Amino acid sequence: GAGVSQSPSNKVTEKGKDVELRCDPISGHTALYWYRQRLGQGLEFLIYFQGNSAPDKSGLPSDRFSAERTGESVSTLTIQRTQQEDSAVYLCASTPGTLGKTQYFGPGTRLLVL
Amino acid sequence: GENVEQHPSTLSVQEGDSAVIKCTYSDSASNYFPWYKQELGKGPQLIIDIRSNVGEKKDQRIAVTLNKTAKHFSLHITETQPEDSAVYFCAASHGQAGTALIFGKGTTLSVSS
Secondary structure: OOOOEEEOOEEEEOOOOOEEEEEEOOOOOOEEEEEEEOOOOOOEEEEEEEOOOOOEOOOOOOOOEEEEEOOOOOEEEEEOOOOHHHOEEEEEEEEOEOOEOOOEEOOOEEEEEO | OOOEEEEOOEEEEEOOOOEEEEEEEOOOOOOEEEEEEEOOOOOOEEEEEEEOOOOEEEEOOEEEEEEOOOOEEEEEEOOOOHHHOEEEEEEEEEOHHHOEEEEOOOEEEEEEO
16 A cells, blocks of 8 residues: 655755645554654654644754644644754654554655755 | 664675674663664665564564663674665664654665675
């Protein structure tokens, strides 16, 4: 079946602009994660959604970052007033829920802030 | 907080040789340890995982070992092939219900023919 999809695949923006990144999880997956991956680095946890529970926002680096999820479907990650250090690949992953810990990743959105 | 250390950061081997990547973790409550392979321009893909009730798991040329006492786990790739060249990440479960994953910084594996 279809995997996790993300859009756009690439985004170039100017410093100070807002950007929205989209993630479509695998159908039926109740848990969704956002990660940031800077060039040559590992994955940095940002935020986690599980069903209708309050999201775990403990990884968001500043209040310029926010994310929403509609039910158990699409999620958007918003970065306001982008800075050059926000340049990275933003990865989304979904899992079947708390019992299934295998995370299935999307291809990522490559964000470049000029 | 939870920390996962991964070594080496880069690894170069000849085709046919074995490759070993090692990780250590700090949270004694961690009970799930996946390994991901990331090829250039793509998202990470799960290649093998192990849970804390077993010490070793094998899938063809790939095996993972876990030592819970020492809090370390390793990935072993035998008979390496050029298509094994990629970045490999280890991870350990953490957080409420163990649903969060903490990743290592990755190992860039290069297999030359």
